[in-house]
Amino acid sequence: MNLLIIGAPGTGKGTMSSLLTADFNIKHISTGDMLRQAIRENTPVGIEAKKYMDGGNLVPDSIIHDIIIERLGNEDKDVSFLFDGYPRTVPQAEDLDNILHSFNRKLDAVIALDIAEESLVKRITGRRLCRNCSTIYNLYFKPTKVAGICDKCGGELFQRKDDSTESLSVRLQEYHRNTEGVLRYYQDKGLVHYFNADQSADQVYAEIKAYLEGIE
Numbered sequence: 001m002n003l004l005i006i007g008a009p010g011t012g013k014g015t016m017s018s019l020l021t022a023d024f025n026i027k028h029i030s031t032g033d034m035l036r037q038a039i040r041e042n043t044p045v046g047i048e049a050k051k052y053m054d055g056g057n058l059v060p061d062s063i064i065h066d067i068i069i070e071r072l073g074n075e076d077k078d079v080s081f082l083f084d085g086y087p088r089t090v091p092q093a094e095d096l097d098n099i100l101h102s103f104n105r106k107l108d109a110v111i112a113l114d115i116a117e118e119s120l121v122k123r124i125t126g127r128r129l130c131r132n133c134s135t136i137y138n139l140y141f142k143p144t145k146v147a148g149i150c151d152k153c154g155g156e157l158f159q160r161k162d163d164s165t166e167s168l169s170v171r172l173q174e175y176h177r178n179t180e181g182v183l184r185y186y187q188d189k190g191l192v193h194y195f196n197a198d199q200s201a202d203q204v205y206a207e208i209k210a211y212l213e214g215i216e
Contacts, residue, residue, distance in 0.1 A: 001026060001216060002105060004083045004191075006183065007113030008175045009168065010124040011197040012204060016113070017084050019205050024212065026080040034067050035059060045070055065095055072103055090181045109215060110186045111208055113197040117172070124168045128157040 001024060007013045021028045035053070038046030045066045052059045064086070072081075087093040100106055115123075126139035128148075132155025137144050144150060148157050161167060186192045195207050 001080050001108050001212065002100075003081070003109055003111060003212075004087075004107055004186070005111045005113070006179060007197060008115070008120060008179075009171045010120050011113035011115050012201055013084055013113060015201050016111070016205060016208060017082055020082055020208070020212075023209060024080070026082050028084060029071065029081045029086075030084050031064055031067070031086040034071055038067055038070070043070065061089075061092060061095065064092065065099065068096070068099055069102075072099065072105070087182055088178045090185050093182050093185045107186075107191055109193060109212065110183075110191045112183060112192050112194045113204070114194045115197040119198045120172075121165070121168065124163050125159075125165050127163050128159055130155040131158055132156070 003020070003026065005013050005017060005020075017028050020026065035046070035049050039050045039053075040046070045063060049059050049063050049067070052063070068086075083096075087096050097107075122140045123138065126141065128137045128139065128144075129135070130137075130150035130153065133150060133153045135150055135152050136142075137150075137157060144157065149155070150157060162171075183192055193211055195204055195211075197204055
């Protein structure tokens with residue numbers, strides 16, 4: 001079963017991906033991870049990608065295309081996959097279809113995590129991490145007993161730069177600008193199924209699992 005998971009920052013894509021890869025014996029494929037691996041291994045694609053990344057520039061679609069072919073044609077040739085964070089644009093989605101077709105493969109489903117923006121803002125901007133043990137808290141949903149102090153080790157809590165209101169606003173604008181078109185693209189193919197991500201992770205995953213077991 002080959003899947004794609006789509007969701008705004010903070011909807012729980014990482015958690016769902018971990019559970020799905022374990023239960024359905026599929027490979028989690030992140031283009032960011034693939035790029036970093038290619039750079040570590042000094043592959044031709046990795047060398048080219050590093051030039052852009054070192055310069056602080058986006059890696060062009062042509063290189064993403066090559067790295068996906070490299071991955072699906074070799075390491076993950078016979079493995080079911082879960083794409084996360086890609087495709088981000090309609091041209092990338094069209095290119096992925098062509099790549100999969102060349103390997104006689106296809107997407108079976110697109111998992112779309114949906115959540116009210118108000119809840120999403122609280123999830124992200126309310127998030128706090130312990131500087132000492134990295135335990136995650138939330139001012140709204142999982143506060144500490146003493147403000148600013150970790151319940152486990154007594155360490156100081158802090159807010160990541162990416163979790164600020166300003167940073168989240170930029171990330172959401174980018175997400176909506178690109179992803180809405182991608183979702184429409186896959187909706188026209190009848191592949192998209194929406195899940196309410198404004199629930200506990202256990203509830204969300206139970207619904208996703210039941211759906212996928214029904215289409216296996």
